[in-house]
Amino acid sequence: xxxxIAKPKRKNPLERTREPLLPPAPRxxxxxxxxxxxxxxxxxxxxxxxxxxxxYPPRDACPRCLSDRLPFVDAPTGGVLAALTTVHVTADSYFxxxxxxxxxxxxxxxxxQAIAHVHGDCAExxxxxxxxxLDRGGQAALFANPISRTPxxxxxxxxxxxxxxxxxxxxxxxxxxxxxxxxxAKTLAEAGAREIFVGVGEQWKPFPNEEALRQxxxxxxxxxxxxxxxxxxDLATDIGAKVDILINTTDHIRPGHLFDAGATLRIGExxxxxxxxxxxxARAFAPVMIARGADGRHGAAAWVNLLSVHAxxxxxxxxxxxxxxxxxxxxxxxxxxxxxxxxxxLMNAFSGPLDTEWFQTLPPPKVAPAALATAVVDGLxxxxxxxxxxxxxxxxxxxxxxxxxALEREIGQ
Amino acid sequence: MTxxxxxxxxxxxxxxxxxxxxxxxxxxxxxxTLSPDFPTIVMPPEFGQSAPFRMERISRYDGDGPAWYxxxxxxxxxxxxxxDAPVHWFTGxxxxxxxxDTLPTADMLAPACIIDCARQAAEDADFLLTRxxxxxxxxxxxxxxxxxxxxxxxxxxKKTGRDYANLTDDGAHTPGPDAEAIRxxxxxxxxxxxxxxxIGTDAGQAGHFDPPYPAHHFLxxxxxxxxxxxxxxxxxxxxxxxxFAAPLxxxxxxxxxxxxxxxxxx
Numbered sequence: 001x002x003x004x005i006a007k008p009k010r011k012n013p014l015e016r017t018r019e020p021l022l023p024p025a026p027r028x029x030x031x032x033x034x035x036x037x038x039x040x041x042x043x044x045x046x047x048x049x050x051x052x053x054x055x056y057p058p059r060d061a062c063p064r065c066l067s068d069r070l071p072f073v074d075a076p077t078g079g080v081l082a083a084l085t086t087v088h089v090t091a092d093s094y095f096x097x098x099x100x101x102x103x104x105x106x107x108x109x110x111x112x113q114a115i116a117h118v119h120g121d122c123a124e125x126x127x128x129x130x131x132x133x134l135d136r137g138g139q140a141a142l143f144a145n146p147i148s149r150t151p152x153x154x155x156x157x158x159x160x161x162x163x164x165x166x167x168x169x170x171x172x173x174x175x176x177x178x179x180x181x182x183x184x185a186k187t188l189a190e191a192g193a194r195e196i197f198v199g200v201g202e203q204w205k206p207f208p209n210e211e212a213l214r215q216x217x218x219x220x221x222x223x224x225x226x227x228x229x230x231x232x233x234d235l236a237t238d239i240g241a242k243v244d245i246l247i248n249t250t251d252h253i254r255p256g257h258l259f260d261a262g263a264t265l266r267i268g269e270x271x272x273x274x275x276x277x278x279x280x281x282a283r284a285f286a287p288v289m290i291a292r293g294a295d296g297r298h299g300a301a302a303w304v305n306l307l308s309v310h311a312x313x314x315x316x317x318x319x320x321x322x323x324x325x326x327x328x329x330x331x332x333x334x335x336x337x338x339x340x341x342x343x344x345x346l347m348n349a350f351s352g353p354l355d356t357e358w359f360q361t362l363p364p365p366k367v368a369p370a371a372l373a374t375a376v377v378d379g380l381x382x383x384x385x386x387x388x389x390x391x392x393x394x395x396x397x398x399x400x401x402x403x404x405x406a407l408e409r410e411i412g413q
Numbered sequence: 414m415t416x417x418x419x420x421x422x423x424x425x426x427x428x429x430x431x432x433x434x435x436x437x438x439x440x441x442x443x444x445x446t447l448s449p450d451f452p453t454i455v456m457p458p459e460f461g462q463s464a465p466f467r468m469e470r471i472s473r474y475d476g477d478g479p480a481w482y483x484x485x486x487x488x489x490x491x492x493x494x495x496x497d498a499p500v501h502w503f504t505g506x507x508x509x510x511x512x513x514d515t516l517p518t519a520d521m522l523a524p525a526c527i528i529d530c531a532r533q534a535a536e537d538a539d540f541l542l543t544r545x546x547x548x549x550x551x552x553x554x555x556x557x558x559x560x561x562x563x564x565x566x567x568x569x570x571k572k573t574g575r576d577y578a579n580l581t582d583d584g585a586h587t588p589g590p591d592a593e594a595i596r597x598x599x600x601x602x603x604x605x606x607x608x609x610x611x612i613g614t615d616a617g618q619a620g621h622f623d624p625p626y627p628a629h630h631f632l633x634x635x636x637x638x639x640x641x642x643x644x645x646x647x648x649x650x651x652x653x654x655x656x657f658a659a660p661l662x663x664x665x666x667x668x669x670x671x672x673x674x675x676x677x678x679x
Contacts, residue, residue: 204580
C-alpha cells in the first residue's frame with residue numbers, strides 16, 4: 001500500500017542541500033525510440049517488420065529473423081511480474097540515496113521479458129500494467145504499475161521519482177491575467193499543490209476574474225513581468241528556492257499580416273514577452289531549480305512551457321505567434337539540456353487555438369483553458385515531456401510526421 | 414538672450430546664481446523616477462502600444478565590464494514624466510518646428526501658473542477644469558500671462574499603482590480640462606502649454622469629449638506643448654515659478670521623458 005505523501009517538514013537550515021545525482025544515462029541511438037515514446041506517454045517497443053515479433057531491449061537486428069527493419073510501435077501494456085527484487089545495496093550513487101529500490105523481471109504480453117522498475121503495490125506473480133517513463137536522467141525506463149488503481153498509488157516514491165506530480169509541490173504560474181493561468185491555478189489546487197504563486201505584471205491594470213483567482217486555496221499573487229529583467233530577478237530572489245514546478249503561461253497573441261506597418265514592432269513585443277521573457281525567466285529561476293533537483297522528496301521537478309502547435313508549422317493568420325513559439329521551442333530544447341543536470345524535467349504542452357479572446361476569429365475546434373490545464377497536470381503526473389492537447393494539435397503532429405511539405409502548403413492556404 | 418548681452422542680463426544671472434546658492438531661489442523637481450512599473454497610457458490592445466520603461470544591465474563591475482556599471486534602457490516617447498510636442502497629435506502634424514528636436518530653445522523656459530484643483534479631484538476623479546474655474550483663479554492671482562505654462566494641480570501624483578491609473582471597465586477616471594477651458598486657454602490666453610499630474614494632459618474620459626482629447630487637439634493644433642505625470646506641483650506658488658522643460662533631442666520625436674525643474678522664488 002502506498003503511503004500518502006505528507007506535507008513536507010520545513011527544511012533544517014543546518015543541513016546541506018544535496019546536489020542532484022542522476023541515474024546512469026548513456027543509451028544507443030536506437031534506444032531513443034523508447035525515449036520518444038516515453039516523452040509522449042506511449043508504450044512502444046520494437047517489432048520486426050518481417051517476422052512481426054516484438055523485441056526488447058532495443059537492438060539493430062531482429063533476434064529471431066535477423067531483419068534490420070525494427071520500428072518502434074505501440075505495444076500492449078499488459079504483463080506478469082515474473083520476479084521481484086528489492087535492492088538494498090548498490091554501488092550506483094543515484095540509487096544509493098534512494099534505497100531500497102524495487103526492480104523486477106516482467107514477462108510482457110507481447111512476448112519479451114524485460115527488467116523494469118516496480119511500483120510498491122505490485123506483487124510477484126501478479127499482472128502488471130507497463131509504461132515507459134523518463135527517469136531523472138531523462139532516459140526511458142520500463143515501469144511496472146498495478147493493473148488497477150490502488151489508494152495513493154501516485155505517491156509511490158519510485159513512481160514520484162519518474163514524475164513531477166504537483167501534489168505537495170509549490171508551483172509558479174508566470175501569468176495569472178490570462179484564462180489559462182487562472183484555470184491552471186484552479187486545477188493545481190485540486191491536484192494538491194501546496195503553494196501556487198501566480199505572477200501578475202502591471203498590477204495597476206485590473207483584469208477579469210481577479211477576485212476568483214485570489215480565492216483559490218494556496219494562491220498567492222506575486223509581481224512578475226517577463227519583459228522586465230528586474231521584476232523577474234527580484235521575484236527569483238524572493239521565492240526562487242520555493243519553486244518546484246514552473247509553468248510559463250505568459251503569452252502575447254496579436255494577429256496581423258507580415259506587411260502591416262506595425263508588424264515588426266508587434267513581433268518585437270511578442271518576442272519580448274515570449275522568447276526573451278522565457279530567457280529572463282530561465283536565467284533567474286533555472287539555476288536554483290537545477291540546484292534543488294534533489295532537495296528532499298519535494299525538490300524542483302519540472303518546467304512547463306505552453307506552446308502553440310503552430311511553433312511546428314507557421315499559421316499565417318497567427319504568424320508572429322508561430323514565429324515566437326518556434327523560437328521558444330528551440331529555446332526549450334536548450335533549457336531542457338541545462339535542466340537535465342539537476343534532473344529537472346521540461347515539458348512542452350502544444351495546443352491549437354484556445355477558446356480565449358485572441359483566437360476569437362478562428363474556427364473550432366478550440367481548446368478550453370480548463371482542458372489545457374487538465375492536460376498539463378496529467379502530463380506532470382505522468383512525467384511527460386511532450387503533450388499534444390486537442391484535435392488541432394494532434395492533427396498537426398500527425399501531418400508533420402507524414403509529410404511536412406504538404407502541411408506547410410495546406411496550412412498556408 | 415543673445416551673446417551680445419550687456420551688463421544688465423549678466424548681472425541678472427549673477428544675482429540668480431547667488432539666490433540659488435543662498436537658497437533664496439529654490440529648484441523644485443517636478444519629475445517622477447523613470448521606473449519599469451510606472452503606469453503608461455493604455456490603448457485598446459489591438460492598437461500599437463507605448464513601451465514602458467525597461468532597463469537591462471550591460472555590466473556591473475563584472476565579466477561583461479570589469480570596472481564599470483551601465484545599462485541599456487528602452488521606453489516609448491510618452492513614458493513617465495514626459496513632454497508632448499505638437500506633432501504628437503494630428504492637429505499639429507503640419508506645423509513648423511513641431512518635433513522635440515526642432516523645439517525652439519526659448520520655449521524650454523517659461524513662467525507657470527498653478528491652478529489648485531486638489532480638493533475637487535479628491536472628491537471627483539472625473540473632475541473637469543472649466544473656463545469659469547480659470548476665471549475665478551485669475552480673479553485672485555491675475556490674468557494668465559501669454560506664453561506661460563498652466564499646470565493643473567490635483568495631487569494625483571501622490572497616488573500610486575492602481576489608484577493612479579484608476580482604470581475601470583469604462584476606461585480611465587482621472588481629472589483634466591474640459592474642451593472649452595483648454596480651447597480658451599490656448600486661443601484667448603496664448604499659453605505655451607498645459608501640464609498635469611495624471612498620465613495625460615486630457616482627462617481619463619476625454620475620448621468621449623467634443624472634440625475627443627481636447628487638450629491634445631487644441632494645444633498641439635496651435636503648436637503648444639503638453640507636460641504630464643508631473644509631481645510636486647503642491648510645492649509651487651500659484652504664480653511666479655519658472656519651469657524648465659527640455660525634452661531629449663530625438664530626430665522627428667513626438668515627445669520624450671524629461672527632467673522638469675521649477676525655479677521658485679523665496
